[in-house]
Amino acid sequence: MIDCGEAAQVGFARQGLNINRLGHVFISHNHGDHIFGLPGFISTMGLLGRTATLHIYGPEETRRLLDVTLQTYCTNLDYAVEFHPVDTTRHSLIYEDRSVEVWSIPLAHRVPCCGFHFKEKPGLPHIRREMIDFYGIPLAQINNIKAGASWTTADGTIVSHERLTTPADPPRSYAYCSDTSYLPELAETLRHTTLLYHEATYPAEFESHATKYGHTTAPQAAQLALDAEVGKLCLGHFSARIKDETAYLAEATAIFPNTVLADERLILHV
Numbered sequence: 001m002i003d004c005g006e007a008a009q010v011g012f013a014r015q016g017l018n019i020n021r022l023g024h025v026f027i028s029h030n031h032g033d034h035i036f037g038l039p040g041f042i043s044t045m046g047l048l049g050r051t052a053t054l055h056i057y058g059p060e061e062t063r064r065l066l067d068v069t070l071q072t073y074c075t076n077l078d079y080a081v082e083f084h085p086v087d088t089t090r091h092s093l094i095y096e097d098r099s100v101e102v103w104s105i106p107l108a109h110r111v112p113c114c115g116f117h118f119k120e121k122p123g124l125p126h127i128r129r130e131m132i133d134f135y136g137i138p139l140a141q142i143n144n145i146k147a148g149a150s151w152t153t154a155d156g157t158i159v160s161h162e163r164l165t166t167p168a169d170p171p172r173s174y175a176y177c178s179d180t181s182y183l184p185e186l187a188e189t190l191r192h193t194t195l196l197y198h199e200a201t202y203p204a205e206f207e208s209h210a211t212k213y214g215h216t217t218a219p220q221a222a223q224l225a226l227d228a229e230v231g232k233l234c235l236g237h238f239s240a241r242i243k244d245e246t247a248y249l250a251e252a253t254a255i256f257p258n259t260v261l262a263d264e265r266l267i268l269h270v
Helices: 008-015 038-047 062-073 129-135 139-146 204-213 218-228 246-253
Strands: 024-026 054-058 081-085 093-096 100-106 114-120 173-177 195-199 232-236 259-261
Touching: 008 038, 038 054, 038 062, 054 062, 054 093, 062 081, 195 218, 204 218, 218 232, 218 246, 232 246, 246 259
Parallel strands: 024 054, 054 081, 173 195, 195 232, 232 259
Antiparallel strands: 093 100, 100 114, 114 173
């Protein structure tokens, strides 16, 4: 999960999600709309009998809220909460497992803040089913062939790995950038990202407010998506003073057509 606002538990309940299946929480910065739901989340997990460690990643400032939560309200948890401080000034690898890497993205806001870049690791090629049947390849050899091995038939004919397989699917990626001033230099970091979520707190007419408060306008976010050649842009973090959110979409699609607006329970397939 990325960030944890006050309604995070409500969102999980409405979606029918089990919060105890959550293993890692990434906090972008220490503002209330991104972190005030975390104490409740930690407490509820304990009440539901969680035993697995919960890993939380975020700026050093996040530690203070966690310390108060654990020392005051959650003193008898049956699980550990492990905090991983993130240097918000560096683009660095902060998490990795067998299938994904998570990188921090330095952002520019009124407090230390970073985004997160989730990068799927390259997969193995797909073995062609008709080749398995034609050459009688045993299932025990499929992983070897995916990893690059050829196949030798009973008469000594060598069938190349390239003939037996089709290329792997292109690795997918998702970048989350909120909250931040417009940073054109992020285009290189975000190059060819499959799905980019970027804040667009204001439409173009409020660009001076965006500059003052460390935010981005819809056209600026769209320009970044265009420059970075991303696949799809999702805009969010809209100002409460803007009642008609279609203005954001109109301004953004004029620059980057493949843009959608974030909304509660919106599901995007990457």
